Amino acid sequence: MTYVKVCALDEVPADGALGVEVDGTPVAIARSGGDVFALNDICSHAEVSLSEGEVYDGTIECWLHGSCFDLRSGKPTNPPATQPVATYKVRVEDGEVYVSLAGDD
Numbered sequence: 001m002t003y004v005k006v007c008a009l010d011e012v013p014a015d016g017a018l019g020v021e022v023d024g025t026p027v028a029i030a031r032s033g034g035d036v037f038a039l040n041d042i043c044s045h046a047e048v049s050l051s052e053g054e055v056y057d058g059t060i061e062c063w064l065h066g067s068c069f070d071l072r073s074g075k076p077t078n079p080p081a082t083q084p085v086a087t088y089k090v091r092v093e094d095g096e097v098y099v100s101l102a103g104d105d
Contacts, residue, residue: 001100002100003089003100004022004023004098004099004101006022006097006099007020007029007096007097009036009095009096010095012031014031015031015033015056016030016054016055017031017055017060019051022088022101023101025040025101026049027041027099029051029099030055030071031055032057036090036092037072038087038089039060040074040085040086043062043069043085044076044084044085045067045076045081045082046062046067050085055071058070058071058072059071065080067081069081069085072087074087088100
């Protein structure tokens with residue numbers, strides 16, 4: 001599995017998100033409760049950037065219509081979104097965040 005360095009950990013706000021691009025794919029790097037997650041940065045409902053929304057209780061909220069997505073699974077936790085967003089593998093090493101878009105270990 002190929003991991004790509006996307007940012008320094010301290011660039012990602014505590015209980016917040018940062019938008020990055022990995023091989024042409026928009027990715028939201030989110031921190032919640034000390035954990036780091038990566039998911040597709042485009043809301044499955046309105047095609048806006050999820051990284052501009054708020055992170056709380058293990059979810060990220062789309063700023064436009066309020067859909068929330070579980071950071072671990074990418075599944076929507078409330079309407080209007082009904083489709084999940086992709087999630088990606090994350091590693092944090094030496095203060096740097098790495099993401100793999102591949103689905104297998």
